[in-house]
Amino acid sequence: MWLHPRYTIDTIYHLKPDQLAKQGIKAVFSDLDNTLLAWNEAETAQEMKQLKQDLQAAGIRLVVISNNSDERVGKVLDPWGIEFIAHARKPLPTGIMRGLRKFHLQKDQVLMVGDQLITDIQAANIAGVGSVLVKPLVETDKWNTRINRFFEKIIFGIFIVTGRRVTFEEHLK
Ligand SMILES: [Mg+2]
Helix, strand or coil, rough: CCCCCCCCCHHHCCCHHHHHHHHCCCEEECCCECCCCCCCCCHHHHHHHHHHHHHHHCCCCCEECCCCCCCHHHHHHHHHCEEEEECCCCCCCCCHHHHHCCCCCCCCCCCCCCCCCHHHHHHHHHHHCHHHHHHECCCCHHHHHHHHHHHHHHHHHHHHHHHCCCECCCCCC
């Protein structure tokens, strides 16, 4: 199913770079808002920098895949030296496919991590890369995200009645 995540984990900050490297992962693609950075930003920025370094040490690239503009994403990520693809058009697979081409990656070498089923997970599944759903870092969302959350609740309900309940693991399994 397009909306069902392949993996679930509490937060992107519980990824274990060495374990991913052993599984042949060469890149972690990630959503920005509420996945890598909290809405109010500052506190999680240090964690984001550390994650980038830890992944890098394991030979894994961190690339942000965002629907926002180059200007907005660059302003946030350039100071940390984090690569990104802007105007990704999630839930379309456009941005992820651009990332695969740009960094010469195979689909099975990439995980796409995000906090929204309808944008992040759907885009990953359509693109054919491993999808990882995380809990949003903070509960408050922009108005358009709140609409997605409403539909997500319905989808999570459908998962439960079809025996595919989504539960969050502490670490990737
Ligand atoms: Mg998000």
